[in-house]
Amino acid sequence: MAGVTLPDAGWRTWPGLDRLTTALDAASGHARWVGGAVRDSLLGLPVADLDLATSFAPQEVVRRLEAAGIKVVPTGIAHGTVTAIADGTMVEVTTLRRDVVTDGRHAVVAFSDDWREDAARRDFTMNALYADPATGAVFDWFGGLDDLAARRVRFIGDPLRRIAEDHLRILRFFRFHARFGEVIDADGLAACVARANDLMALSRERIAAELLKLLVAPRAVPVVALMQERGILRPVLPEIDAAGAARLATLAGREAAAGVPAAAIRRLAALIAPEAAEAIGARLKLSNVDRKRLMQATAGAGEEGPLALGYRAGVEGAIDRLLLAGQDPRPLLAWDRPVLPLGGGALVARGLAKGPDVAHTLRRIEDRWIAEGFPAEERVAAIADAEVDQALRSRRNA
Known part of the structure; x- marks a missing residue:
């Protein structure tokens, strides 16, 4: 696939890129786009992150960028990488490298000026494609273009x-x-x-x-x-078995049918048994938010209906649970969680003494409000009157 060039993708004219590539003398072959931006542009996919490889040593990269008025953040300078910010556009700039020592987890690298040597240390052929910033000419040493086409x-x-x-x-x-x-x-x-x-x-x-x-x-x-x-x-x-893979397939079908975007934690929940959620969340060291979502996703949908579940569990959590339980989440997709139009002060004004009775009565009012489909304020006031009256009678008879 000789003579391949990048298409005129929108990212190639992002602000600051000309200034950045000029500072690194791309016209003389000292800087080239590499990796995901090249791969995804050739596939016609959107590009979010930009990586630029250069034959200049890291300190020379910093000197040239700062001289051009480009902000430099030394995000991984020991390994040859800095983040350049030019006119608001962020680019990872990395000096060409070769591996010296690897242990399966970390690598000790040496800097290089050999483009093929840099490409050879990358993982997959489709990720070892480089492109000239000016002409878009693609450089391919390992058959990445053919693999991309296939x-x-x-x-x-x-x-x-x-x-x-x-x-x-x-x-x-x-x-x-x-x-x-x-x-x-x-x-x-x-x-x-x-x-x-x-x-x-x-x-x-x-x-x-x-x-x-x-x-x-x-x-x-x-x-x-x-x-x-x-x-x-x-x-x-080891908890992921054939049944889990089958549940994932079922969930993906339900997501597509409901028009719900895939969610990684929801899909992980499909792969595992509910009783394993807490242990797996801890083992994978998920964030507290993701652990909570994983455990809640496996809790079942209950019998109150999607809107009630959405109110109690939140829209995101309810959609997870409904999809995993085989129920329709679409009533929640454009639904805004309502707010109970009544607070504890309104119950005190109706005669309840401040304290546990207010919280208990408010909870009963909320349960009825949910069960009735979130009626408006007038109906909530009637429910409150009835529940306060019941609470006062119970207190008198205690």
Whole structure:
């Protein structure tokens, strides 16, 4: 696929990019776009993040950018990466590198001026595509363009070696296949199966980050089924079985039918048994918000109906529970959670003494209001009158 150039994607004219590439002398071949922006532009997909590779050493990058009035944040300068902010546009700028030592989790790198050497250390051929900022000419040393055309995720070089360098590449292989792939690379699959136990050496946070991205990829359902069948997740998530993969497929169908976007935590909840939610949330070191959502998603939909559930559990949580329970969440999609038009002060004004009776009575009023479908203030006042009268009679008879 010689002579391939980037399409005229909108991101190529974002503010500040000309100033940035000029500062790094892209016209003389010292800077090129790399990775996701190149890959996604060739696929006609939207681009969110920009990465620029350069043959200049990190300190020279900083000097040149600052001289051009471009803000520089040393986000990973020890590994050759800085964040450049030009006219509000953020770009990750990384000096060409080669690996010196790798242990499956971390790498010691040396800086380089060899473009092919930099490409050779990347994971997949489709991620090792570079492009000239001015002409858009694409540079490809490892057949990435052919793999992109075939929708095939393929490791650069020996898959086993690539995995030994960074064990997370096992999950990345499946995540990228779920996002971009149509034809599974047999050598890559075999290497991932052979080295699946290497995942145990990774931090659970890294595993969770990759897994959650994978679960919302376009082809997550068949890819997760393949991973389960081949035992990829067994070393770190043995709870995920064939039944879980089937539940994920069912959930994805329900999401599509209801017009609800995929949600990673909801899909993780489908993969596991409800009683395992708390333990898995802790093992993966999910955020407190995500752990709570995971556990609530498996709690069932109840019998009050979608709006009542939406009021009590929140719209997001109710949609999770309804979809997992096989109930229709569409009544909630454009629904704004109402506010009970009455407070404790109104009950005191009706004769209740401040204290527990107010809270108890307010709860009974709220339950009736929910059961009646959230009627307006006039009806709530009538419910309040009746409940306060009942509370006062109970107090007198106590």
